[in-house]
Amino acid sequence: MKYFILILLFPVFLYGQANKNIFVGNVMVQWLDDGRSMKLQKQFGYIDQNGKLWNVPKxxxxxxxxxxKAFWTIVGGPYEGKYRNASVVHDHYCVIKTETWQDVHKMFYNACITGGTPVIKAxxxxxxxxxxxPRWEISILKDRTGQKIIVDKEANITADEMKAVKEWIETTNPSIEEINARMEGIVIETYK
Structure with a gap:
């Protein structure tokens, strides 16, 4: 009986596993007249390893x-390479700020991998x-309104520091936790 139940549930397990770390749809855009912006013509999204849908509306x-932009010469621009789809989702969530900046940036890393970006490049x-x-802080007012307030922050390091980080990543292939710790030690965060 146990084996029969396991056999019945196995396709459900596989379906759930198959629908993680995938992009949903294709990026279909219209370039805008400013020469840099693009407008999505269709809904697009990313489902992360936890099954969360990061939706980008039409x-x-x-x-x-x-x-x-200061780091494009070091890591590449947003519309080139296999991380292009990840940058579309990341851009949207950096604007709407419904998730923490830490979760949005981590989603970007995972979406880069999903899109085929080599691990070191990701x-x-x-x-x-x-x-x-972008960085931000989300606060909920404790008064009767329960209003959400978002405070924008800036993160900055020098180009020389970023080049040193690039060399460190390329030679040691650190874990994400090690990258977080190193960046925490050198990034200067200020309120906008």
Whole structure:
């Protein structure tokens, strides 16, 4: 009887596993007149390893700004390479700020891997968004309104520090936790 139940549940398990770490749909965009922004023509999304859907609605405008421009020469621009789809989802969540910046940046790393970005390159991209990408703090007012307030922050390191991080990642292949610890020690965070 136990084996019969396991056989029945196995396809459900496989279905759940198969629908994680995948992109949902294709990025279909219209380039806008500013030369950098693009508007999604269809809904797009990413399902992470926990089964969470990171949805980007149709008509969302993205511009690649979540990958710091100062680091494009070190890690690459937002619309090139196999991390392009990840940058679309990351851009959107850096604008709407419904999740913590830490979760959004970690999703970006995982989405890069899902899109076929080599692990070392994905770690470089992740370190770049930690170094200069958007940050915010979400607070809920304790009064009767329960209003959510978002406070924007800036993260900054120098290009020389980022080059040293790049070399460190390329030569040692550190874990994400090690990258977080190193970046925490060198990033200067200020309120906007």
């Amino acid at each position: 008509n969302t405008v993205v511009d690649g700004a979540s990958i710091p 770690k470089l991209m992740y370190s770049a968004v930690l170094a200069g990408g």
